[in-house]
Amino acid sequence: MNSNLQHLASYKTAILAAIVLLPFGRVVLAGAPTFTPNIGVELRYFPDSPAFDGQLEHVQPSVAFGVEGRWVSDDRKKRVRFEPFLRVDAQDSERTHFDLRELTYSQRLSDFDLLVGSAQVFWGVAESRNVVDIINQFDGVENNDETDKLGQPLVRLGKFTDVGRFEAYYLPYFRERTFPGKDGRQRGPLVVDTDAAEFERGGEEFAGDFALRYQHQIDKFDIGAHIFYGTNRSPFFKLNGDGSRLIPVYQELTQGGVDLQWTSDAWLLKFEGIAAHSGGETYISSVAGFEYTFFDVKESGIDVGILAEGLYDNRDETQTALTLFENDVFLGTRITWNDVQESELLAGAVVDWESGATFGSIEFETRIGENMKFEVEAQILSSPDSEPLAQQERDSNITVRLTRYF
Amino acid sequence: MKTLIPLIVMVSALALSIPTVAETPQEKGFRIAAKSDRMDRGFGSSIAQLEMTLKNAAGQTTTRTLEIKTQEKPNEDVGDKSVTLFFTPPDVEGTALLSHAKILDSDDQWLYLPELARVKRISSSNKSGPFVGSEFAFEDLTAAELGKYSYEWLEETTLDGMAVDKIKQTPRYKRSGYTYLIAYIDQDISQLRKIEFYNRGATHFKTLTQSEFKNYGGTIYRPMMQEMNNHLTGKSTTLRAKSYKFGIDLDDNEFKPSALSQL
Numbered sequence: 001m002n003s004n005l006q007h008l009a010s011y012k013t014a015i016l017a018a019i020v021l022l023p024f025g026r027v028v029l030a031g032a033p034t035f036t037p038n039i040g041v042e043l044r045y046f047p048d049s050p051a052f053d054g055q056l057e058h059v060q061p062s063v064a065f066g067v068e069g070r071w072v073s074d075d076r077k078k079r080v081r082f083e084p085f086l087r088v089d090a091q092d093s094e095r096t097h098f099d100l101r102e103l104t105y106s107q108r109l110s111d112f113d114l115l116v117g118s119a120q121v122f123w124g125v126a127e128s129r130n131v132v133d134i135i136n137q138f139d140g141v142e143n144n145d146e147t148d149k150l151g152q153p154l155v156r157l158g159k160f161t162d163v164g165r166f167e168a169y170y171l172p173y174f175r176e177r178t179f180p181g182k183d184g185r186q187r188g189p190l191v192v193d194t195d196a197a198e199f200e201r202g203g204e205e206f207a208g209d210f211a212l213r214y215q216h217q218i219d220k221f222d223i224g225a226h227i228f229y230g231t232n233r234s235p236f237f238k239l240n241g242d243g244s245r246l247i248p249v250y251q252e253l254t255q256g257g258v259d260l261q262w263t264s265d266a267w268l269l270k271f272e273g274i275a276a277h278s279g280g281e282t283y284i285s286s287v288a289g290f291e292y293t294f295f296d297v298k299e300s301g302i303d304v305g306i307l308a309e310g311l312y313d314n315r316d317e318t319q320t321a322l323t324l325f326e327n328d329v330f331l332g333t334r335i336t337w338n339d340v341q342e343s344e345l346l347a348g349a350v351v352d353w354e355s356g357a358t359f360g361s362i363e364f365e366t367r368i369g370e371n372m373k374f375e376v377e378a379q380i381l382s383s384p385d386s387e388p389l390a391q392q393e394r395d396s397n398i399t400v401r402l403t404r405y406f
Numbered sequence: 407m408k409t410l411i412p413l414i415v416m417v418s419a420l421a422l423s424i425p426t427v428a429e430t431p432q433e434k435g436f437r438i439a440a441k442s443d444r445m446d447r448g449f450g451s452s453i454a455q456l457e458m459t460l461k462n463a464a465g466q467t468t469t470r471t472l473e474i475k476t477q478e479k480p481n482e483d484v485g486d487k488s489v490t491l492f493f494t495p496p497d498v499e500g501t502a503l504l505s506h507a508k509i510l511d512s513d514d515q516w517l518y519l520p521e522l523a524r525v526k527r528i529s530s531s532n533k534s535g536p537f538v539g540s541e542f543a544f545e546d547l548t549a550a551e552l553g554k555y556s557y558e559w560l561e562e563t564t565l566d567g568m569a570v571d572k573i574k575q576t577p578r579y580k581r582s583g584y585t586y587l588i589a590y591i592d593q594d595i596s597q598l599r600k601i602e603f604y605n606r607g608a609t610h611f612k613t614l615t616q617s618e619f620k621n622y623g624g625t626i627y628r629p630m631m632q633e634m635n636n637h638l639t640g641k642s643t644t645l646r647a648k649s650y651k652f653g654i655d656l657d658d659n660e661f662k663p664s665a666l667s668q669l
Binding site: 034036038068070072076079102106108113115119120121122125147158160165215217222261263265266267268293295296299301303338339340341342367370371372373403405406 | 460462468469493494495496497498499500512514520522523524525526527528529531534535536538539581583606654657659662663664667668669
């Protein structure tokens with residue numbers, strides 16, 4: 001119930017932001033803003049019956065509402081982006097949630113550029129996991145594959161120089177990760193009590209995070225580096241008083257990292273690595289691999305890519321219980337049809353080569369007509385009982401999603 | 407000294423006249439192509455709003471709207487920089503492709519995926535593949551740089567009542583899907599009116615027609631209509647220009663990968 005209140009609160013924030021922006025918009029918006037709303041209907045099916053009490057049986061229907069709004073000034077120096085997101089889930093009330101994925105104002109000044117608002121920021125080059133991607137929190141209830149992220153309130157000052165681009169970030173408010181509720185699948189035996197979250201740093205969500213980012217391109221290399229100080233996006237969990245729920249604990253984090261890609265002909269070589277200190281422990285985490293693409297196979301217009309990545313993390317697995325990716329190998333393929341419907345298939349599996357635990361996924365998307373997108377996503381989990389992933393072994397699922405744009 | 411002057415004049419006169427007489431078909435082809443290309447020098451920067459219509463053999467159509475920002479190359483040893491931004495279809499709204507064209511090497515390309523807010527350096531060795539399902543290949547759209555081909559003048563002919571030079575262009579860059587192209591350049595304003603494409607089996611399989619040329623000051627022209635017909639599949643793609651803007655003060659930083667997320 002508390003979390004529903006929280007959703008309501010964030011929803012109110014959105015409305016408030018819209019009201020605040022509206023008059024501002026009328027004054028400044030010289031070019032016509034564009035709004036593209038969309039509605040997506042989703043059906044998730046779990047063939048296996050649930051492992052834990054309270055979990056939904058087999059079918060999880062939901063609806064998502066989104067808008068892609070943008071405005072660019074005539075001199076192209078000022079921009080506004082507005083991307084609210086709302087999901088209403090028939091089964092899991094925790095998955096019914098609203099988020100301002102993006103509501104930003106950006107401006108290019110003479111030498112600098114400024115970005116203010118709730119933003120999506122992506123760092124990294126790898127396919128299976130992006131260890132350097134620290135700015136946004138995962139929207140864990142939306143999808144468990146670490147691709148959906150919550151909007152992060154931030155102020156960013158950027159500057160292009162002859163030796164690369166520099167960015168300074170101030171993140172005034174920490175976003176907690178979202179987790180499936182009692183009715184949801186893809187969780188352990190105990191539900192995560194997000195309302196009881198604890199924070200190591202004083203000031204809790206308002207403690208403020210800081211980051212510096214550097215990016216440059218030299219010939220075949222794309223180079224990135226960052227340092228971050230603030231609150232760890234990944235919590236560890238402790239039991240509540242009566243042992244009935246998990247309490248997420250967000251610790252202080254200091255980290256530095258690099259991301260590198262070398263691109264030559266059909267080859268992409270990738271590396272991401274961080275060194276971090278959090279919860280009294282210093283650790284490193286990295287991902288390295290390649291992507292090779294066979295273009296226009298037999299003059300069919302179809303491209304077939306092969307991906308392989310190795311994941312390494314020197315933390316003890318018991319400390320990172322809900323991280324699926326430790327010393328694992330990712331193998332995958334990407335098929336791009338290059339057709340009018342822009343059909344694409346991405347299939348891959350992360351395999352722990354010691355235990356045999358596997359997290360596999362197949363994603364296919366294509367367009368229907370001009371205004372509809374059709375997606376199918378299958379997740380296959382298999383694990384020996386000793387692995388944390390074993391808790392979710394009965395949660396293999398297939399999701400079908402149809403989105404209509406207006 | 408005095409006696410030398412007529413000689414110099416004579417030699418210079420010879421030097422001026424001989425090349426036109428002894429010009430090889432290769433030299434003539436290059437000269438005409440170079441004239442056409444150099445007509446366009448000094449355009450600086452442009453923003454084009456385009457509508458791309460894809461038609462299949464059954465006549466069904468799909469439309470995309472896009473914008474191409476172009477920053478002119480500083481010299482002929484490098485290529486133009488461009489950003490292609492898609493507005494429709496709506497599921498790809500905000501998708502952008504940044505290209506730093508090279509002459510003989512693969513271009514540098516970055517793709518911006520709005521759904522993930524991700525900028526991705528991509529391989530650009532897929533010269534011959536179709537561009538977003540259209541009949542245009544990537545290599546048709548990357549700026550037609552002079553140095554990308556070797557040339558051979560074939561003949562003078564007429565096309566829709568215009569006097570044109572017919573030139574055979576053979577790609578010098580790697581991984582082209584073409585063995586050669588036949589280009590038709592008019593003798594009036596030196597614009598490319600038509601290109602016939604010959605595939606790896608040397609079959610004429612595609613034809614590009616450019617029409618409705620509009621003058622944008624000086625010697626700068628742009629076709630309002632480009633139509634690519636595929637004779638093997640019966641499919642066609644048209645690119646209609648809704649507007650061209652020139653002389654916009656585009657910052658070089660707009661053509662850097664990290665700027666893609668702020669389009």
